[in-house]
Each structure stands twice: as C-alpha cells, then as structure tokens.
Amino acid sequence: MGDVYHQLKQFDRSDSCFDAALMLNPKDASVLNNYAYYLSLRKDKLERAEKMSKESLRIQPNTQSF
Numbered sequence: 001m002g003d004v005y006h007q008l009k010q011f012d013r014s015d016s017c018f019d020a021a022l023m024l025n026p027k028d029a030s031v032l033n034n035y036a037y038y039l040s041l042r043k044d045k046l047e048r049a050e051k052m053s054k055e056s057l058r059i060q061p062n063t064q065s066f
Helices: 002-007 011-024 029-042 046-059
Strands: none
Touching (some): 002 011, 002 029
C-alpha cells in the first residue's frame, strides 16, 4: 500500500503504511529500502532515510537494487 500511495502522491498515507509495516517487521529490508528511497526522492526526513537505507544494506548486503 505504501508504494501505491506514493505513486498517487498521497505521501502521508504512504508513510503511514510504511511505518505500520515496519512496526510489524522492523527488519524487512525491502520495506526499509523502498521507504528510504521514496523519502529521498521527496527530500524529506533525509537522516531517517539514510539510516533505513544503511540498515537494508546491512540486512541484505548483496541485493543489487538496494
């Protein structure tokens, strides 16, 4: 849902969906990576985006799309 809301430019809803997903599984590398990417595109919460991106790479270091 976070991806869909992002595409619809409903960023508050997108962020809420990503936050909810991370509450369920804070180590989901794909969620961390996608959320970080979307935040960086919007130039929003860049420190958090950087931390999430680094964490996704720590969890799955050989994932080329990250």
